[in-house]
Amino acid sequence: MIKIVAKRYAKALVELAHEKKIVDQTKADLAAFAALVDGHASLQKLFSSPAFTPDAKKLVIAELAAKLGLQKTSKRFIELLAETGRIRYVREVCAAFEELLAERQNRAIARVTTASALAPAETAEIKKKLEGITGKQVEIDGKVDAAVIGGAHAQIGSMVYDGTIRNQLSKMRDRLMK
Secondary structure (H helix, E strand, O other), X not given: OHHHHHHHHHHHHHHHHHHHOOHHHHHHHHHXXXXXXHOOHHHHHHHHOXXXXXXXXXXXXXXXXXXXXOOHHHHHHHHHHHHOOOHHHHHHHHHHHHHHHHXXXXXXXXXXXXOOOOOHHHXXXXXXXXXXXXXXXXXXXXXXXXXXXXXXXXXXXXXXXXXXXXXXXXXXXXXXXX
């Protein structure tokens, strides 16, 4: 449910940003605001609490917008989230905005998980293979998780490409259990 709502708001912002030709600045503004809120538990509580009125939240947003140097359109959008009671979903809206923007620009964001950090050459190889599969320009969002043991797990949208040793061992165990 939250993803659906976040996607609706993000879609409107993507269209507005394209119309005004301020896509990059809007993306940066939204990411900066979401990161600031994520980094402060007191802001998270303020924006998720029904005890604070939308006007009180808008005052805080105005201060944060000035501090971050947000453009007018971004500030107004974030205020709209506060007015409609959706400000607590700013992280989800930001993620949906980036996904819709990437889709519109024929880009894909691949969340790649490996057991250890990838060398630049390995990242380039994975990127090249994923671009061949998807037909899109791929951006790699790397994450390290020792539980994968080895190999790589890549996710682009709802598609998962699992070449991890953990997955192979799990399949082998399932075959042996039959």
